[in-house]
Amino acid sequence: MGRYLVTGGAGYVGSHIALALLDRGDEVVVLDDLRQGHRAAVQPGAELVVADLADRHRVQEVLAGGRFDGVLHFAALSLVGESMREPLRYIAENVGNTLWLADAAVRAGVKRFVLSSTAALFGVPTRIPIDEEETLAPVSAYGESKLMAERGLDWADRIHGLRSASLRYFNAAGADPGGRLGEDHDPETHLIPNAINAALALGPPLTVFGTDYDTPDGTAIRDYVHVADLADAHLRVLDRLSERGSCRYNVGSGTGASVLEVIAAVERATGRPVPHVLGPRRAGDPPVLVASNAMLRKETGWVPRLGALDDIVGTAAAWRMKHPRGFRDLVGVAA
Known part of the structure; x- marks a missing residue:
């Protein structure tokens, strides 16, 4: 190789x-x-x-x-x-x-x-x-x-x-399906890990920015x-x-998921509610941002194996529940 x-x-x-x-x-x-x-x-x-x-x-x-x-x-x-x-x-x-x-x-x-x-x-x-x-x-x-x-x-x-x-x-x-790696940022800015942290009481309640978008449930859709x-x-x-x-x-899903759909997926994965509050839109946030993957599929044969939202959230939640302090749990000190 x-x-x-x-x-x-x-x-x-x-x-x-x-x-x-x-x-x-x-x-x-x-x-x-x-x-x-x-x-x-x-x-x-x-x-x-x-x-x-x-x-x-x-x-x-x-x-x-x-x-x-x-x-x-x-x-x-x-x-x-x-x-x-x-x-x-x-x-x-x-x-x-x-x-x-x-x-x-x-x-x-x-x-x-x-x-x-x-x-x-x-x-x-x-x-x-x-x-x-x-x-x-x-x-x-x-x-x-x-x-x-x-x-x-x-x-x-x-x-x-x-x-x-x-x-x-x-x-x-998401995270490595084998549980070897996961997401650990400080500060964390991404929706899925922040929703998981809120559900596990590892972070503050989540804020949903905007509920009046022209989307099926009113919240923004992201890829x-x-x-x-x-x-x-x-x-x-x-x-x-x-x-x-x-x-x-x-590289994208082609469809995306709304904020409320992510919250529901986190609740399924953790078995716990996601504390959250509803807030106004953030300036500059468009209602939908989703990327295509058609050319990548056609030219490389790439097919997402873990494309379902529950697969993505499930692996992320499993890693976080096993490692609530992130990589510090693997070394005993700040990594």
Whole structure:
């Protein structure tokens, strides 16, 4: 099999991708500064290099230190709201770190690069579900930073032959079905883990922002993809880069789930009510954001195995109930 560098591989999505690579027999080197990631999330068999992606010399040293068949890049600032308060930081770090990493990959002779991108590239979509033909018009500095990173990678392919794939998605959710990994952010900003935390009395009551949207139950509909299915998608496009040039794919459920549907799924999974209050809409929140997966299915054969909302929420709840303190339960101290 191959040998791969996974940046941000101690974080939520990155650790699940690293696990999927290990499960299929690949060698994995994780590069993570552990600001947001957890040492305990790096699974046995993977090598962990604790380093800041902005340390260009160290990144070049790691890539030059051995043959790599590809780079999978997940280390990035990713909070939309924060990006609107600190736009220059987001653009400088997300774009600069991605392109210097790509430069180091080119210098080391790496031929494949997979970017964890975002459906925030599309801003306010003109059609639902959002397909690859939708206009790229981000309305946040976070989305803009990912778009600029994708464009830089296009040039790396055009000039240096570094083939790249970008996967654009909204909400990764769920946990490893085998219970080895889960979601553990501080602070937590995602709906599903916050609803689970509320049900388990591990966090405050949930606030439902808006109940008067033009949706079946009045609450906003969002796209959720199981993190294990997302890992499978990353591996499929990584392998596809061996056969074709750079590619960009949207990854979504095609249908989405409302806030009230998520709450009901959490209550089924935990057997407990989700304390919540009803609040007004948040400015800028559209009623529906759902991405298509048609092109990814057609070109890679990807099929979500855990696409049902109960599968997504059930695995997330099972991990949290077993590890109420997250990865700290696995190491006995803050991870």
